[in-house]
Amino acid sequence: MSYFPNNRSPPPLQHPVPTHPAYIPEPPSTPVSPQGYQRYVSSPPAQQPPAPPLGSGSRVPPNYAGQYQPMNSPPRHLSTHGQPGVNVPNVPVDFSAWGINDATAQFGMQLGQSAVAAGQDYVQKNLGGLIPISVLKHHFNVSNSYVMNKLRLLLFPWRHKPWSRRMHRSENGQTEWQPPRDDLNAPDLYIPLMALVTYILLAALYSGLDSRFHPEILGVTASKALAVVLLDFLFVKLGCYFLNIPGGINQVLDLLAYGGYKVIVTLMFGLMKVGWTVYTLIFTYSFLATGFFLLRSLRSLVLPDASATAAPVNNPSQRSRRITFLFLVAVTQVIYMGVLNESAAKLDNAPILKYVKRKVDERNKLVSQLSEDYSRAEDVSLAKQIKELEPLEGAWREWARSRESLQETLPLLNDADPNMRALAVEEHAALTTALSDLLNNTFPRLLVPPSATAHLAALVELKTGVGGSEASLFLGDLVRMYTRVANAMGWKAALVGSNELDNGGMKDAILEVKGEGTYDALRWESGVHRVQRVPATEANGRVHTSTVAVVVLPLSEETDSHSGQGDLFSPDEVKIEVMRSRGAGGQHVNKTESAVRLTHLPTGITVSMQDERSQHQNRRRAFQVLRARLMDRKLSQEVVERRAVRRDLVRSADRSEKIRTYNYAQDRVTDHRLGLSLMNLMSVMEGDGLREILRELRDRYHHDCLEEIMQH
Incomplete structure (x- = not known):
């Protein structure tokens, strides 16, 4: 009985069962697989005989018969066409164990295997031309027991015997050296390579623990270590x-291996935090151990045995020269190890500590001189110098006490009593924090002399650059930003002069900021400030770039507008001109000669002032600005003379250099001198973010000053 109406035939099958497997085109053959990639049909369920082909009495067509093979047999191109140097196991590949039953997935597996084989062949052809892979593998053929025994040999080589290397006959009948895993005296590249990487990372780790880490430490340490090995x-x-x-390529690799072993001893002893006496003893022992190890190990290269070479050294003079060469190689290890230990600088060997110790010794010497019979003038001078160094000497005593206490807590960290161990850990952490604070805060603050301009106020001059009206608007934003910062810091800010435009912006402005340390805090604002934002008048939403030039000048509290500031200028060097004021204003504009223009004849500096209502007020303001510009000129000349060898510090104060970018579209402010980016732009414009930038600039200045001091 049919399930379909008589007037309708059964619907056609949407997915008809194929009577033979689908044909997968063969890719072009490769040197590794000359017959292309082998295809597989879906494998039958495990532990079941293969199902017969679909369709009654159907067989694989004759033209496909040569393209199929049983599921669990290896691919034809992998089993019968292996290439030299390519390790392809000749075992059946059971893809069903991996859950791969689809023919396309099996094809992809073959594609991956062939790609790996092609990659190995590429490495063999290219790298093998420089260093044979078989030779390189020989120097990495190590075991765990070999590594442990080798480390023990490097540290305690005195009683090791014998030092001769072993040889064996290879499968092709040639005599060759045994690999390191079978011969303790054989050189390997595994241990030196791991030691070199560990040495670089540990040097960076110790610097980080001492709060002295910088990315350059990794590069400098790696470069120095590699340079030592190569030299x-x-x-x-x-x-x-x-x-x-x-010697051939084997000798080159052997020499690299022997040269890298010295890094092991440096790691074992050079990074120990011990006293100077113990450290010297350990360094001496490590040098002797390394020299003795190389002296005995290199003998197989320099003075080979008669059984190991066809040309033994029989000439007495030649043998004597080679023995002398061996001793020279051993002695030069002290130089290399000294350089490596210097790179792995310990906390006690920090440059700042050496400088502090030197200054404390100078103070103690001055104290001994003060007790002798000197004239009163010399006694006063010595007493003044001793007084200046007293805070530094007190900080050094505190450092020594904390350092000694830290050494005493080290044995307690492994105490059997958990309560005692917990107290030791807590005390160790507190002492480490105290030492870090002394090293990074107290010592730099005491070493850097007080600023000669700490008492000066600041005069901030702003002028528009490129950008037209948008630059004038941004100049007004900067004036408000500096005013907010001054109010937040407890300073007094007043707008001395400005040239306002009809669009609400300013063409230029002069801001006076008074308070303790205002010039030292704001002096880093000198430079070109760049803004990137969409103007309010821009219809297409395009971002415009505008600039404002900022100059921060030192401002003294001198009120006498006619007298010079010390040796800055004399009254006869200044040309004074009066004129009528210009621009919008009150009744004095264009009617009274209230505007004043000063010209400093030796330098050509010109100052014009017309913002005040009277000529006397404008005259006083003009002399104030002239004095500030001359003071800035004098300070800049001193900086150039004092830091002629440190051009980077001079460039940091270059006013023609772009120092900061304000990107409104990305809500980002980037200070290009620090490489610092803050993502909250409005926080900077409100003053809070700018205070953070100013602190970073001050810290960098102190760090640079400290480096300059320690170089003398």
Whole structure:
């Protein structure tokens, strides 16, 4: 009985069962797989015989018969066309164990295997031309037991015997050295390479624990370590060349391995936090151990045995020269290890500590001189110097006490009593924090002399650059920003002069900021400030770039407008001109000669002032601005003379340099001198974010001053 009406035939099948497997085109053959990628049909369920082909009596067509093979047999191109140097296991591949039953997935697996084989072949052809892979593998053929025994040999080489290397006969009948895993005296590259990486990371770690980390430490440490290994290698290689010591690529790798072993001893001893006496003893022992190890190990290269070479050294003079060369190689290790230990600088060897210790010793020497019979003038001078160094000497005593207490807590960290161990950990953390604060805050503050301009106020001059009206609007924003910062810091800010425009912006402005340390805080604002934002009049939403030039001048409290500021200028060097004021204003504009223009004849500096109502007020303001500009000129000349060798610090105060970018579209402010970006732009414009930038600039200035002081 049919389930369909008589007037309707059964609907066609949407997915008809194929009578033979789908054909997958063969890709072009490769050197690794000459017959292309092998295809597989879906594998039958596990532990079941293969199902017969679909369709009664159907078979694989003759033209497909050569393209199929049983599921669990290896691919034809992998089993019968292996290439030299490519490790392809000749075992059946059971893809069903991986859950891969689809023919396309199996095709992808074959594609991946062929890609790996092609990659290995590429490495063999390219890198193998420089260093044979088989030779390189020989120097990395190590085991865990070999590594442990090798480290023990490096540290305690005195009683090791024998030092000769072992040889064996290879499968092709050639005599060759045994690999490191089978011969403790064989050089390897695994231990030196791991030691070099660990050395670089540990040096950076110690710097970070001392709050002295900088990304350059990684590069400098790595460069210095590699330079030491390469110099040692070149020295030995040149010696082998001049002494006619034969050798090929194996000798090169052996020398690199022997040169890298010194990093192991540096790691073991150089990073220990011990006293100077113990450290010197340990360094001496490590140098002797390394020299003795190389002296005995390099003998197989420089003075090979008769059984290991066809050309033994029989000439007495030649043998004597080679023995002398071996001793030179051993002695030069002290230089290399000294450089490596300097890179892995310990907390006690920080440059700032050495400088502090030197200053404290100078103070103690002055104290001893003060007790002798000197004239009163000399006694006063010595007493003044001693008084200046007293805070530094007190901080040094505190450092020594904390350092000694820290050493006493180290044995207690492994105490069996958990309560005692917890107290030791807490005390150790507190002492470490105190030492870090002394090193990074107290010592720099006491070493950097007080600023000669700490008592000066600041005069901030702003002038528009490129950008037209948008630059004038941004200048007004900067004036408000500096005013808010001054109010937040407890300073007094007043707008001395401005040239306002009809659009609400300013063409230029002069802001007077008074308070303790205002000039030292704001002096870093000198430079070009760039703003990137969409103007209110921009219809297409395009971002415009505008600039404002800022100059921060030192301002003294001198009120006498006719007298010079010390040696800055004399009255006869200033040309005074009076004229009528211009621009919109009250009745005095264009009617009284209230405007004043001053010209400093030796320098050509010109100052014009017309904002006040009377000529006397404008005259006083003009002399104030002239005095500030001359003071800034004098300070700039002193900076250039004092730091002629430190051009980077001079560039940081270059007013023609772009120092900061205000990007309104990204809500970002970037200070280009610090590489610092703040994502809250309005916080900077309100003053809070700017205070953070000013603190960072001040800290960098103190750091640079400290480096300059310690160089003398």
